[in-house]
Amino acid sequence: MIGPDAVHLCIDMQRMFAEETKWHAPALAGIVPNVARIARAMPERTLFARMSVPANAGEAQGSWRDYYRRWASMTGDRMPAGLVEVIAELAEFAAPARTFDKPTYSLFGNARFADRLAALSPGALVFTGVETDVCVLATVFDAIDRGYHAIVVADAVTSASLASHEAVLSLLLPRLPEQATVTDTAGLLASLEGRA
Numbered sequence: 321m322i323g324p325d326a327v328h329l330c331i332d333m334q335r336m337f338a339e340e341t342k343w344h345a346p347a348l349a350g351i352v353p354n355v356a357r358i359a360r361a362m363p364e365r366t367l368f369a370r371m372s373v374p375a376n377a378g379e380a381q382g383s384w385r386d387y388y389r390r391w392a393s394m395t396g397d398r399m400p401a402g403l404v405e406v407i408a409e410l411a412e413f414a415a416p417a418r419t420f421d422k423p424t425y426s427l428f429g430n431a432r433f434a435d436r437l438a439a440l441s442p443g444a445l446v447f448t449g450v451e452t453d454v455c456v457l458a459t460v461f462d463a464i465d466r467g468y469h470a471i472v473v474a475d476a477v478t479s480a481s482l483a484s485h486e487a488v489l490s491l492l493l494p495r496l497p498e499q500a501t502v503t504d505t506a507g508l509l510a511s512l513e514g515r516a
Contacts, residue, residue: 322471322511327442328358328366329427329463331449331456331477333410336371336403342393345450347478347485352409354476354505355448359413361512365440367433368406368414371455372421373399384423425458428466444469446508448476453484460493460500470500473508 333355337345359366374380375396377388388395406414420433427433445468447456456477460470472493479485493500503511 322446322508323443325440325442326362326365326444326446326471327437327440328362328446328448329369329459330355330359330366330410330413331369331427331447331459332371332451333368333407333449334370334403335405335407336394336399337450338407339403341399341403342391343480345478345480347480347482348407348450351448351450351476351478352407354473356409356413357505357509358446358448358473358476359410361509362446363413365442366413366418367436368410368419369427369430369433369449369455369459370404370406370419370421372404372423374423422455425455426462427455427459428462442468444471446471446473448473450477451479451481451485452477452488453479453481457488457492464496464499471508472500472502473505474502475504 336343338348373394373396374388377385377392380388392398420427420430422430445463447460447470449456460472463470474489489502493502
């Protein structure tokens with residue numbers, strides 16, 4: 321059962337992944353209703369991550385320069401600014417004080433996020449969003465390294481690579497039963513309702 325101190329981390333549910341871009345995750349539309357149900361059930365304990373991008377590859381650090389040379393169309397100079405925003409269907413939950421930008425895969429690099437999370441004192445972190453095998457997974461591992469139990473909601477995460485998405489859920493995370501749980505939206509919401 322999930323405790324009342326759990327925090328929901330909604331990872332990168334942004335227009336840049338929802339719309340026809342080089343980073344488009346076609347299955348994202350299918351998880352939106354479940355992500356919204358979870359955010360609605362945990363409105364004061366839902367935090368949003370947004371992938372932030374440099375203006376151009378030259379402004380990126382280290383190997384991120386090569387990454388953004390490959391994905392030049394996804395840099396700030398080349399893509400419409402609005403694509404970094406949280407998708408319209410979730411915007412009502414993504415107040416500025418609960419939205420945190422990250423220039424890397426994991427959300428834990430954002431000091432303002434780390435402070436906010438510490439203030440909430442969660443016992444577990446609930447994960448939704450994209451991409452299961454990249455930013456979600458990186459943040460899950462950082463959470464585990466910090467001692468949090470990670471609850472990944474299988475029907476509220478997805479990826480542009482469904483094979484990788486499935487491997488994370490069915491092969492990787494089950495190897496860490498003391499530190500990570502894979503559940504579905506119905507199971508999570510039933511647990512939330514039972515905690516009162």
